[in-house]
Amino acid sequence: MTVSSRVFLLLSLACAALAALPFVSGLPGSFVFDDIFNIVQNPGIQLQSMAPGALMEAAFGIQFGGATRVLPTLTFALDYFRGGGLDPATFKTTNIFIHAITTLVLAWFLLDLLRAAAVPVERARWTAIALALAWALHPLQVSSVLYVVQRMQTLATLFVLLAMWAYLRARMAQLEGGPGRTGWMLAGLLWAVALACKEDA
Numbered sequence: 001m002t003v004s005s006r007v008f009l010l011l012s013l014a015c016a017a018l019a020a021l022p023f024v025s026g027l028p029g030s031f032v033f034d035d036i037f038n039i040v041q042n043p044g045i046q047l048q049s050m051a052p053g054a055l056m057e058a059a060f061g062i063q064f065g066g067a068t069r070v071l072p073t074l075t076f077a078l079d080y081f082r083g084g085g086l087d088p089a090t091f092k093t094t095n096i097f098i099h100a101i102t103t104l105v106l107a108w109f110l111l112d113l114l115r116a117a118a119v120p121v122e123r124a125r126w127t128a129i130a131l132a133l134a135w136a137l138h139p140l141q142v143s144s145v146l147y148v149v150q151r152m153q154t155l156a157t158l159f160v161l162l163a164m165w166a167y168l169r170a171r172m173a174q175l176e177g178g179p180g181r182t183g184w185m186l187a188g189l190l191w192a193v194a195l196a197c198k199e200d201a
Contacts, residue, residue: 012107019103019136026146027089047077072152107132109165156201159194
């Protein structure tokens with residue numbers, strides 16, 4: 001890893017930490033609205049063991065929001081198990097973590113996108129960080145991060161973003177004379193995972 005890459009890694013990690021910070025104050029809040037029938041009143045997520053059969057049953061069990069939302073449903077079950085029941089703070093901590101990871105990925109995606117557009121490296125680096133942070137700290141994110149059931153959307157966003165990054169890397173490889181096959185396959189796989197979070201992926 002070059003010095004430039006290490007610097008950007010540190011900047012993007014700091015960006016992810018800053019993205020998480022404002023939402024910590026929302027941890028004491030309770031479940032609201034669609035959380036009630038998707039989580040609180042959903043016996044399908046009440047995971048009692050980490051046995052493979054129990055995990056499969058939780059993932060493919062009751063999904064009130066839609067039949068394809070396997071991955072978020074599984075994470076709700078894991079949060080139930082991890083928190084020893086329906087602890088809203090446990091569920092919200094996972095949402096905050098997903099938001100921080102998405103911010104980190106967004107910064108790197110934007111860096112590659114700006115560099116592909118021939119923006120000078122130093123300018124691309126700071127612009128990518130500024131844009132990722134602006135997205136992460138926008139007030140509209142409060143409902144996405146602290147409204148637990150919206151994990152379906154935030155997980156889909158994370159994997160769509162990863163798919164777009166893989167697509168970008170594949171196109172960049174092709175422009176440099178390579179086949180870009182790995183990027184294409186990864187983009188398809190990540191999109192399929194996004195679809196397993198929410199159908200609007």
